Amino acid sequence: xxRGRAFQGFFGGLNKCLSVGMPLFRAFAKLLRRAYPSKAAAxxxxxxxxxxxLMKIADFRRIALSLEGAEEGSxxxxxxxxxxxxxxxxxxxxxxxxGNLMLTPxxxxxxxAERPDIFIPIAGGWGRMGAxxxxxxxxxxxxxxxxxxxxxxxxxxxxxxxxxxSSGKKSPAKKVSAxxxxxxxxxxx
Numbered sequence: 001x002x003r004g005r006a007f008q009g010f011f012g013g014l015n016k017c018l019s020v021g022m023p024l025f026r027a028f029a030k031l032l033r034r035a036y037p038s039k040a041a042a043x044x045x046x047x048x049x050x051x052x053x054l055m056k057i058a059d060f061r062r063i064a065l066s067l068e069g070a071e072e073g074s075x076x077x078x079x080x081x082x083x084x085x086x087x088x089x090x091x092x093x094x095x096x097x098x099g100n101l102m103l104t105p106x107x108x109x110x111x112x113a114e115r116p117d118i119f120i121p122i123a124g125g126w127g128r129m130g131a132x133x134x135x136x137x138x139x140x141x142x143x144x145x146x147x148x149x150x151x152x153x154x155x156x157x158x159x160x161x162x163x164x165x166s167s168g169k170k171s172p173a174k175k176v177s178a179x180x181x182x183x184x185x186x187x188x189x
Contacts, residue, residue, distance in 0.1 A: 103151055
């Protein structure tokens, strides 16, 4: 009976990892690190470069807030990071060990192609629009900083485009029907 529970725990953990889109070999490595902490501490289960430090939620927050004009807010109960009032990163999946980045689909494809073990498209429509998970336990500080800076820069560029478009437009004059105009004049006199 005891052995059965251990297998259920292992396969339950494996299913959880796979359900969030983690590649199979990463899911096994993650579970092996949990099952054999002494080997993980010795570096036998680890795929990060030697000397690389684990990134945590606090590191994600620290780096995001270090970017010029970045502010922390809240969106649907999760921490988000904004520049110019618009979101460029969130911690909506922090319970799974992910930070989220708002990228373009092209940037997302480049990140995923280069490091599929760290960058995972978010499932559904948000992912198709470029929203991307970054697995913090696999990322080092340089990688996390570069990814956050990319999302921050994209958001600033989009903010500038929106600002220049809105400042160049004149608001159209309201058209009032003749009937409403005459009714308004009679009320005023």
